[in-house]
Amino acid sequence: MIFASDLDRTLIYSSKFFDVTKPEMPVRSVERYKGKEISFMTEKAISLLRELSEQMMFIPVTTRTVEQYKRISIFQEEIQPKYAITCNGGVILENGQADPFWQEYVETKIKQHTISLEEVKRKITETADAVWLESIRVVDHFFIYLIIKPEFAPAEVMSEYAEWAAERGWVFSLQGRKVYFIPSFINKWDAVQYLSEKEGKDIVFTAGDSYLDICLIEKSGCGLIPRHGEAAAKHGHLGLTKASGILAAEEIIEAVLSKRLETASKLY
Template sequence: MIFASDLDRTLIYSSKFLEGAEPDRPIRNVEIYKGKEISFMTEKAIRLLKELSQQMMFVPVTTRTVEQYRRVSLFQTEICPKYAITCNGGVILENGQIDRHWQEYVQTKINQSKTSLEEVKKRVVETADAVWLESIRTVDPFFIYLIIKPELAPAEVLNEYARWAAGQGWEFSHQGRKVYFIPSFINKWDAVQYIAEKEGKKPVLTAGDSYLDVCLIEKSGCGLIPRHGEAAADYGHLGLTETSGIAAAEEIVEAALLKKLEAAL
């Protein structure tokens, strides 16, 4: 059995999103960047995740780059997954090393794509306004994302980006200050499925908060979306936590452990 889960705002939380962190729910820092503690988990969630990783295969699945994923110290020292999926499915790490077979597959898809990363970036440059666009960042060769001022970004512009991206075979996701444009063939589920087939493990349990995680929840048929998540409004019927904020991580891991127990009976 595999538990494949998104990280940010699903299992780990920045200080900005520590709702649910009551005094009787101790938290621990799991990521330091430029000398600052930036990501946290509850002690209970860490303990449960350690227990889970001993009972089944735990696969972190994130839109973070490899470098950003490696900053999460918990997964480098205490819980060391055999596999990790980064760059939204663009890169698979096996025992810390890039899976070259998967990399070649993704690169072939990129080469065959009708719309290039450069074309998407050009579209944004030509239509965005510096009033709300702070920067355009490239996760080469996989996707781009924008850093925006969400309170100033016109909804009609973002909606138009979403329609245009869909017409190009790209996924669009607006998550707070970040706006993602990602080719549809670079997705979290395909990477999870590749690992499941490689390891001969099924079923797959999943969790994730954003629209980029919906493919995980839909295609696994057994997943949870945190109640606070971006995807909760439109896809909560697929599986929704009772709790919100950092407490949702505990509920998600407990649910996965329960599924494992039920499967054993």
Template structure:
């Protein structure tokens, strides 16, 4: 069995996204940047994830770039996994190295769609410094912006409709607005790994629209009771299993449920 999980606001959390006030002794700092605290996990979640990883193939699946993913120390050390999916599925790392075959496949698919430069040219029609604070490109695969959500113009809705028809998707997570070509998806990368490894069952977890394809195709889809999917009422026709908890404690609840499934899956195999 594969356990494919999104990271930010699913397994790992910034202080801003805790939604609780956990006891400091119960949490562990797992990421810093320029000396600043970035992300945490609870000690309980870490212990549960280690148990899951002993009974299933744990694959971190993130929209983060390779560089951003490698900042998370726990996934480079004690919880390092054979595979990791970064760049929203645009890159697959095997033992820390990008999978060249997957990169060739993605590059070929992107040549058949609208170029990022053309998409961004259209986006400039509604861009204004008042609401778009920064624009970035991630691993030369997709684009994202740092935005002021309170000042997003009504024109964004019509732009995202055009974007969908042009073969791209979007997601708004906190202060970030993502534009991603449809071939670059988390499920496509997991399906590739699933085929290589001969796995039949996937448990998945995620909180955003960019995770929806992953949850729609997993046998056991989990989502925390917060985030973009919760805000938009997306539930994949009632298939998604929601947590009772929200915030940092939702990760513990997800991992407890996945651990039970992994244990049952091992019994069936044996």
């Protein structure tokens, strides 16, 4: 069995997702950046995830770059997954090293795709307004994301981008201050499915909060969306947590552990 889960706002959280004044909910920093603690998990969630990773294969799945993923100390020191999927499925790490077969597959897809990353970037630079656009960032050569001021970004422009991207085989996702443009063949589920087949594990549990995680939830057939997540508004029928914020991580992991036992009892 596999538990493939998104990280940010699903398993790990910034401080705005919990009340630091509540002593009954001890939390631990799991990521530091430029000397500052920026991501956290509850001690209970860490304990549950450690238990889960001993009973089944845990695969972190994230839009983060490899470098950003490796900042998460808990996955480098305490809980060390064999695999991690980064760059929204663009890179698969096995014991910290890129899987060469997956890399070749993705590179081939990029070369065959009709609309290049450069063309998407040009569309953005020609139409975006400095009033709401702060920066354009390219993740390796896989996809583009924007840092924006959402309060100033016109809804009609975002809708136009979404339509434009879809017509060209790209996925558009607005997540707070970040706007993603990603080729449809670079997605989280295809990478998870590749590892599922490689490891011979056909039962996959999933979790994720954003539009980019919907493929994980839908195609695994057994997933959860945190109640606070972007994906909850339109895809809540796929399965929502009762808890919001950092406590959703505990609920997700507990649910997967329960499902593992339930599934195992049916198999054996």
